[in-house]
Every structure is written in structure tokens, then in C-alpha cells.
Amino acid sequence: MKHLLVVLLVLCAGLTHAAVKVVTTLPDLADLVRQVGGDRVTVDNIVRGDQNPHFVEVKPSYMMKLKSADLFFMIGMDLEMWAPQIIDGSRNTKVEVVDLSKHIMKLEVPAKLDASEGDVHKYGNPHYWLDPRNVRIMMGEIVAALARVSPGDEQYFRSNADAYLRTLDAKIAQWTAAMKPFAGAKVITFHKSWTYFASWLGLTVAGQVEPKPGIVPSPAHTAELITLVRQSGIKAIIVEPFYDLSAPNQIARSTGSKVIRLATSVGGADGTKDYISLMEHNIAHLAGALR
Ligand SMILES: [Zn+2]
Missing domain, CATH: 3.40.50.1980 (Nitrogenase molybdenum iron protein domain)
Known part of the structure; x- marks a missing residue:
């Protein structure tokens, strides 16, 4: 009986796998990743909600956060001009950087690169997460990225995202x-x-x-x-x-x-x-x- 118990415990330990390690730039992204990933992700975040995301002073602790991450989610469009420094400093060669702006309908994209939009919106306006209709697009990318790291959990991630988006759609209305x-x-x-x-x-x-x-x-x-x-x-x-x-x-x-x-x-x-x-x-x- 005792032996059987040990065998069962070993089997169970083999079945539970490590959570996907995620770092996000903004707390909004941390929330969306938690909604999708539930208890199968751990999420760490860099910018506080009362900080200007354009101007963040890079600290060694941010590099430490990224050191063993599987995924790094960012807004992109150069909002996080400080991010490459963190990625390089982390010396994490296996982390996948996911730019969530890829499929967003971008606004105020200049016809050519110049300083007419100031120094911080050179690639268009990066504040797209404040249109809640864009969350569906962002969540699609989040589900896909988490599933690349943990393919066995794809259905779990997808059903969490679907449930969240149903709630969000009702709120949007x-x-x-x-x-x-x-x-x-x-x-x-x-x-x-x-x-x-x-x-x-x-x-x-x-x-x-x-x-x-x-x-x-x-x-x-x-x-x-x-x-x-x-x-x-x-x-x-x-x-x-x-x-x-x-x-x-x-x-x-x-x-x-x-x-x-x-x-x-x-x-x-x-x-x-x-x-x-x-x-x-x-x-x-x-x-x-x-x-
Ligand atoms: Zn801005």
C-alpha cells in the first residue's frame, strides 16, 4: 500500500508541469495574461500604473525579472523604448518577445519618419490598449504565445480567453x-x-x-x-x-x-x-x- 502511494505521488509530480513564466511591460498586459493563463502562468510586471510608460528608468531588478522568463509581452510601436536595454541586460537568450501591436489597426502613423509627431510617437500612436475592442486582438496573440510555450494547455488558455471576452463584450456594450x-x-x-x-x-x-x-x-x-x-x-x-x-x-x-x-x-x-x-x-x- 505504501509503495503504491509513492508510485502515485511520483506519477502526479510528473504530470504537473512548470507554469509558463511571463514578464509584461504594463500592468494592463499582466492582467490580460493572468485572465488567459490562470494558475498555469506566473506573471511579473515592470511599469507601475502611475508611471509614464514612455519614460522608464531601467533598473537591474528589471533585468532580473526577465532572466528566466519564457515570454515578454509588450505594447510595441516604440512605447517601451527602454525595453531592449532590459532584454539585453537579462542575458536571457531563450525568451520570446511578443509585440502585441502586430495586428492592431494603428492610428496616427506618420507617412514618413520625422519629428513632427514629437519624440515619442515616431511609429504612430501606441496607446491602443485604451480602446477595449483591441483587447480581443491582444488576447489572440497572448493565447497563441502561451500555447507555443505550453502546447498541452492551449484549450485551457483559449476557453479562459473566450470567457473573459464574453464578460468584456457585455461591459463594452x-x-x-x-x-x-x-x-x-x-x-x-x-x-x-x-x-x-x-x-x-x-x-x-x-x-x-x-x-x-x-x-x-x-x-x-x-x-x-x-x-x-x-x-x-x-x-x-x-x-x-x-x-x-x-x-x-x-x-x-x-x-x-x-x-x-x-x-x-x-x-x-x-x-x-x-x-x-x-x-x-x-x-x-x-x-x-x-x-
Ligand atoms: Zn504616448
Whole structure:
């Protein structure tokens, strides 16, 4: 009896296999990978939700995270200009780098490479994860990549993704309905983080507090925005958690419009513990300001 038990234990140990080791750049990607991978993945993440993803100071601990990873998921389109340094520094030659932008319909892609879109959107606008309809495309890539590492779990990954996408689709329907009364409304944003989000909801981004993506506000540009906000009766100035409020507050004081902090990533505002609660937060606050 004792021998049989030992044999069974050994057999069981042989059947359970190591979880797929994943590192993600953004916490939003970490959430999506967890939704798909369940207990068959371990996920580590690099950027905090209240950090500007364009500008991340590379630390040795990030290289350590990547050292034994199977997969490294990133947004791509040069959002993570700092990522190659982490990948090289990790000396992990077997990690597969998965650029989730591959099949995304990209917006604001310049006809030719120049500095007209500033320093940080050279390959087009990389903030596509804020249109929740793009999550289906991203999840397709996540399922495929996890299955390449662990082919036996493909069905498990696929059914988790399908269940998540059913929930997300129901949420998308609620969010679009909640925002329908504000279709066509004009907003100002600090950075061009909201291009995909606005295009999904039929909002018009009339201007940015930054003169160009990645360039700090200037008095002349802020004065122009004050005129624009007055003339167009713009009600909301959307500011990401990591930008300085002085220029937005100045515009709000001179015009009576409202500054609202919307989060671009999970953890960027209270209660944004996953992608769905992040979107809930943003929709509720924006609808409140536009009312
Ligand atoms: Zn950007």
C-alpha cells in the first residue's frame, strides 16, 4: 500500500508541469495574461500604473525579472523604448518577445519618419490598449504565445480567453451606452494617450496640453488652448496620473472647464485593480465631467 502511494505521488509530480513564466511591460498586459493563463502562468510586471510608460528608468531588478522568463509581452510601436536595454541586460537568450501591436489597426502613423509627431510617437500612436475592442486582438496573440510555450494547455488558455471576452463584450456594450449622450463632445487631453479611446466613443480630442507628444507645455501653447476651450465650450481636460497639473489647472481656472484625472493603466487610480475596473473608472469620471 505504501509503495503504491509513492508510485502515485511520483506519477502526479510528473504530470504537473512548470507554469509558463511571463514578464509584461504594463500592468494592463499582466492582467490580460493572468485572465488567459490562470494558475498555469506566473506573471511579473515592470511599469507601475502611475508611471509614464514612455519614460522608464531601467533598473537591474528589471533585468532580473526577465532572466528566466519564457515570454515578454509588450505594447510595441516604440512605447517601451527602454525595453531592449532590459532584454539585453537579462542575458536571457531563450525568451520570446511578443509585440502585441502586430495586428492592431494603428492610428496616427506618420507617412514618413520625422519629428513632427514629437519624440515619442515616431511609429504612430501606441496607446491602443485604451480602446477595449483591441483587447480581443491582444488576447489572440497572448493565447497563441502561451500555447507555443505550453502546447498541452492551449484549450485551457483559449476557453479562459473566450470567457473573459464574453464578460468584456457585455461591459463594452454598457460603456458605449453610458457615453452615447456625449458623442461628438470635445475634450482636451494632456498627452495623446486617448486617441483610440476617443475614436471608440466618438469623442473629439480638440487639443493637447503638450505642444507635441513628449514635449512639456509652453505658455504660448497654453494660451492658445485657453482661447480654444472658451470658443468651443470644452468641458473636460483629461490628465494622466503622472503629469503636472499646473498648465491644465491654469486652463481650467481661465475657462471654467474641469480637470479630470483618468488612468491609462491598471493601478493608476484608486480601485483600478484590473483592466475592466480601469475602464469603469475612466468612463464614470469622464461621463461625470461631461454631464
Ligand atoms: Zn504616448
